[in-house]
Amino acid sequence: MTPSHQDIEAPCWSGAAHRQVGAGRRLSQGKAPSPGVSIRATGHSGNPAPCREDEEDTQQWQRHAFDEPLVPALHRVGLMIKPKEITVGRVRPAGRRTMKDRPSGRKPLLVTVLVFPGVRLLDVTGPIEVFTSANDFGGRYRVRIVSPDGADVVTAAGTGLRVDLPAAQAQDASDVVIIPGGPEWPSLIKDDVLLDAVRALDSHSRRTASICTGAFLLAAAGLLDGRTATTHWRFADQLALRYPQVTVGADALFVRDGHIMTSAGVSSGIDLSLALVEEHLGADVARAVAKDMVVFMQRPGGQSQFSVRTRSPRARQEMLRQVLDAVAEDPSAQHTLATMARRAGVSTRHMTRLFHDEMTTTPARYVEQIRMEAAQAILEGSDDPMATVARRTGFGSPESLRRAFTRNLGITPGTYRARFRTTDAAGDAQHA
Structure with missing residues (x-):
């Protein structure tokens, strides 16, 4: 024992x-x-x-x-x-x-990480691991952890983090300030003390970077106004709706706009940190760190890889998996209940039961989610007229498309395009 x-x-x-x-x-x-x-x-x-x-x-x-x-x-x-x-x-x-x-003539690069009660652990430790690993390959990073009041914090995982000093005492200029996120971001964006700490650290930083829902803290502090940003795919629409002055790049792993960088969900903080190592020390060092950590130096794909199809429960029945794949591969095709049942060789009642038991949704709802996702991708990446978008995604008409967006997102397709679309004209934003 x-x-x-x-x-x-x-x-x-x-x-x-x-x-x-x-x-x-x-x-x-x-x-x-x-x-x-x-x-x-x-x-x-x-x-x-x-x-x-x-x-x-x-x-x-x-x-x-x-x-x-x-x-x-x-x-x-x-x-x-x-x-x-x-x-x-x-x-x-x-x-x-x-x-x-290591070379002794260079001044260490100072990385300041802001933490708070309920912070997501990997948002903190992922970037720290990248920077301290870079020290094994010729880098000179010095990392410190601060909190609004200088007190140690307990993360969302229940793990304690030791804090070096209060944020107000971090007066010397940081080369990088890391603003992590947390599951309770709706309450964090109302914490004036925390937001003051974010603003103060940014004012003394050459580069400020948020991880995951840390973008909400930057937005609430007014630091993303007029900028392009990203966050976890699950919350991208809420970031755009709450802060319409922010252009949201919903599919980017990370976005650089001026001295501000924002990253997508959790592990993408590692992607962002590797980009900073490359910026500071060159591609060879960043590549060595990525290889040492057994991660991609530049991860293939964006957040769209976390699609409705991939985040849905895995169907146990092979015939149902084939139906799901057919819908995802061609959202514009006819996917009525009768069509899907015929494709699987079962009755419509049995098909409905399969969706309920294995996918916890209805056939019609699943098809609409797939089509919504396809429409969002087209609106974000093209100037196609609404009639074309509706036809390509299986909605049929602009009116059906509008009703679906209003029902699912509370906004029209035109408003969605204006808020989520990323263009080259958005400052000097760069996308991973």
Whole structure:
């Protein structure tokens, strides 16, 4: 039986035994720790000595350690993980550059991450991991975490994050300010203290970047007025409706407009951060970081890959999957209940039951969702007349198209096009 709290030591971090360790990840050749188990990497400053072969280098690493406070990141090795709290030290992974190997003439690039109660954990740790990984390939990033009042925070995942200082004390200019999001963004955009912190940090920043629903904080602070931005695909329409002065690029993984950058959902913060590393240090370093983290340097596709078809429950019946694929492949075709039942070789009653049991919707509703998605894509990317849009997406007439948009989004197709369309004339916006 595993004790309620137990330390597991990983005594060697060199060669094949080295692995990045994080909550829920495996130790190099062991099993993932049980809940309530603390993972402590030897070589962490103040802890037992590292492997003999790396002892001298690690001592050098500690003597040349960063001046900034320890940065909470999930798997920059040297972790100590306890329930609901993350404390991070720094240990040089074998085969990587140490600080003494790096150029000393350059000033470190300062990254400031704003956190708050209920922040999404990966919105914070994803970018931090990119920047600290870049330090292993010649970069000099210094990361600090601030909160509006300087207090430590608990994330939406229930994990505690240690804060370095209050946002008001972060007066020195940041090269990058990261504004993460959180599931409770509707209440966060009403938090005047938090919005004041966002404005203050932006005023001292060369680049301000939001992750996921952090775009709502930038918009509420007035920093996206007249700009093009993006956010998580699920909330793109709400960003456009709440802040009509913002042009929303609903399909972009990230958007750069002036000194402001915004990214789509959660993991796209890694895409944005890699773009910043490339901006600061060049494509070779960004590519090395992406390869080290086993992620795309430039991810294929946009948010449209998270479509109605891909986010719907997976149908168990092969005949139903074929019907769903046929609708997605050609929304303009005839997809009546009788047509779909005939394609599957079942009765209309059985087809209705299949949709109810496996897709938790009706055949007509599913077809309309597919057609809405197709119409939105055409409106965002073309100047086609409404009659053409309606015909290409299976709605038949502009009036049917208008009724569908009003019913589903509360706005007309023309208003949707005006609010969501991204054009080259929108400042100097650039899209991933």
